[in-house]
Amino acid sequence: MRLRNTLATIIIIKLIIIAIIKLVFFPDFLTKKAPDDKAGYVATQILNQ
Amino acid sequence: MHNILLSIDAGTIDWSRAQFALTAIYHWLFVPLTLGLAVIMGIVETKYYVTKDTFWKTAAQFWQRLFGINFAMGVATGIILEFEFGTNWSNYSWFVGDIFGAPLAIEGIVAFFMESTFVAVMYFGWNKVSRGFHLASTWLTGLGATISAWWILVANAWMQYPVGCQFNPDTMRNEMVSFAEVALSPFAVSKFCHTVTSAWIIGGVFCVAVCCWYLLKKRETRLALESMKIGAAVGLVAAVLAAATGHKSAQDVADVQPMKLAAMEALYDGGNGQGLKIVEGIEVPYALSFMATNDFNGYVPGINDLLNGYTRPDGTQEPSADEKIERGKKAIAALADYRKAKAEGADEETVNTHLTTLNENMPYFGYGYVTDKEDLVPPVAVNFWAFRVMVGMGCLFILFFAVILAATCKFPKRLWQKYDVTALPAWHYWTAIALVPLAYIASESGWLVAEFGRQPWTIQDMLPTWVSVSDLQASSVIITFFIFLVLFTTMLAVEINIMLKQIKKGPQS
Numbered sequence: 001m002r003l004r005n006t007l008a009t010i011i012i013i014k015l016i017i018i019a020i021i022k023l024v025f026f027p028d029f030l031t032k033k034a035p036d037d038k039a040g041y042v043a044t045q046i047l048n049q
Numbered sequence: 050m051h052n053i054l055l056s057i058d059a060g061t062i063d064w065s066r067a068q069f070a071l072t073a074i075y076h077w078l079f080v081p082l083t084l085g086l087a088v089i090m091g092i093v094e095t096k097y098y099v100t101k102d103t104f105w106k107t108a109a110q111f112w113q114r115l116f117g118i119n120f121a122m123g124v125a126t127g128i129i130l131e132f133e134f135g136t137n138w139s140n141y142s143w144f145v146g147d148i149f150g151a152p153l154a155i156e157g158i159v160a161f162f163m164e165s166t167f168v169a170v171m172y173f174g175w176n177k178v179s180r181g182f183h184l185a186s187t188w189l190t191g192l193g194a195t196i197s198a199w200w201i202l203v204a205n206a207w208m209q210y211p212v213g214c215q216f217n218p219d220t221m222r223n224e225m226v227s228f229a230e231v232a233l234s235p236f237a238v239s240k241f242c243h244t245v246t247s248a249w250i251i252g253g254v255f256c257v258a259v260c261c262w263y264l265l266k267k268r269e270t271r272l273a274l275e276s277m278k279i280g281a282a283v284g285l286v287a288a289v290l291a292a293a294t295g296h297k298s299a300q301d302v303a304d305v306q307p308m309k310l311a312a313m314e315a316l317y318d319g320g321n322g323q324g325l326k327i328v329e330g331i332e333v334p335y336a337l338s339f340m341a342t343n344d345f346n347g348y349v350p351g352i353n354d355l356l357n358g359y360t361r362p363d364g365t366q367e368p369s370a371d372e373k374i375e376r377g378k379k380a381i382a383a384l385a386d387y388r389k390a391k392a393e394g395a396d397e398e399t400v401n402t403h404l405t406t407l408n409e410n411m412p413y414f415g416y417g418y419v420t421d422k423e424d425l426v427p428p429v430a431v432n433f434w435a436f437r438v439m440v441g442m443g444c445l446f447i448l449f450f451a452v453i454l455a456a457t458c459k460f461p462k463r464l465w466q467k468y469d470v471t472a473l474p475a476w477h478y479w480t481a482i483a484l485v486p487l488a489y490i491a492s493e494s495g496w497l498v499a500e501f502g503r504q505p506w507t508i509q510d511m512l513p514t515w516v517s518v519s520d521l522q523a524s525s526v527i528i529t530f531f532i533f534l535v536l537f538t539t540m541l542a543v544e545i546n547i548m549l550k551q552i553k554k555g556p557q558s
Binding site for chain 1: 117118121124129136137140144219220222384519528529543
């Protein structure tokens with residue numbers, strides 16, 4: 001039982017750390033944009049317009 | 050590194066590459082042991098099912114416990130890898146559209162759920178479900194892990210050999226036109242077979258090493274001897290299959306990534322009847338040609354041939370790097386013109402002209418971002434030595450498993466009857482234990498060959514790394530690189546610690 005609890009605790013801690021890192025360091029470029037705007041954003045990035 | 054995207058500095062690109070490499074290398078410490086132990090615990094439990102001997106039940110539970118520790122520790126690195134495509138490589142993620150997303154989604158929904166469901170039955174189902182159902186759950190756990198590997202490798206193979214897709218300039222995404230071509234790409238099949246068999250080798254080496262530790266400590270002798278036979282048999286079959294599938298993989302690489310093969314061999318000027326270098330200056334005559342083409346006199350292009358263009362054996366001409374770069378620039382310009390014409394409401398003929406130019410030059414799209422053709426050459430020294438470490442260790446493991454299997458099975462009897470496997474000098478056991486890290490080094494070397502060898506491409510010929518990266522602050526990537534480094538190293542240390550404790554406790558714990 002102790003082994004199961006240890007592994008479950010480790011997994012939960014890891015997922016919390018990952019979620020915090022995502023929120024703090026990696027802004028979301030595309031989610032809030034409309035589909036056409038998303039394509040336009042990536043086109044700007046890729047074509048360097 | 051040539052970076053033409055003015056808003057993204059080189060630090061972001063190189064640190065993003067380093068961060069992805071770090072995550073992938075750590076993830077690959079956990080995955081192969083999961084795949085390898087899945088086979089071993091399945092065979093051990095099958096022995097229990099057939100014999101009804103409770104010894105095999107205890108043995109199965111022991112190997113399943115070690116499998117579970119490794120499985121739990123590996124989950125997080127896999128999740129981070131998938132997230133990194135979106136966080137660090139968002140241009141790439143959008144550009145590849147659902148082609149790349151589909152295999153990852155199937156992996157997450159089907160394979161991982163299957164694995165997770167049956168792993169629960171495997172752990173909590175003893176004495177609650179029938180022996181047959183429990184055995185099926187154990188094998189299905191391993192099958193789920195293997196199917197999971199299949200879909201991940203389909204995604205990886207598509208990056209190395211993009212098939213079954215068409216680029217849509219309106220959405221700026223590649224769209225899937227044939228799921229079968231993507232899912233059953235010959236590159237994916239070879240990669241899967243080679244990767245999974247190499248993972249079984251690690252399972253075999255780990256199993257034999259644990260057994261040798263018990264023999265060294267003169268405890269759990271029956272478990273050690275019986276498990277060692279299984280580990281060595283799995284390892285031997287896997288090592289021979291890995292050699293065969295490696296040969297097929299090499300041919301695929303020769304077909305679709307000849308620059309990778311040339312870098313693996315440090316072959317600058319190719320030709321017919323090429324020898325395979327053991328090290329610089331010593332080579333096996335004609336072996337490279339055979340490895341690449343199944344013909345001892347087959348033609349293998351070198352790095353200079355690929356940069357300057359050459360005539361293929363069938364008489365067709367492979368364009369030079371300069372020609373490809375020129376055509377790539379045309380494709381990029383045509384894409385920009387097409388989007389501009391559409392946005393300005395230009396007439397259909399103008400739009401179609403740009404589209405035709407784009408489609409004609411699309412196979413070389415990625416080359417348009419390359420300013421110096423030398424950037425098309427992957428790191429030769431890394432590829433050359435990583436390939437030799439992988440192949441050299443693979444040959445060593447065939448010999449290792451053959452000797453262990455022969456010694457434990459006492460075959461041929463006349464040769465082995467004087468040897469008592471349970472009472473050998475300590476260095477025999479320590480040698481087997483020392484092979485565990487070497488097996489990982491060999492396996493990671495295989496991935497170094499695969500991933501360094503395709504540089505500078507994220508998607509072969511289509512998108513180089515410096516165009517694929519997200520417009521992030523370099524500082525964000527650097528800080529998270531070190532956070533991940535600390536996190537993964539801690540996780541690895543914790544796993545090794547928990548694993549060693551469980552091994553020390555033994556099967557009765």
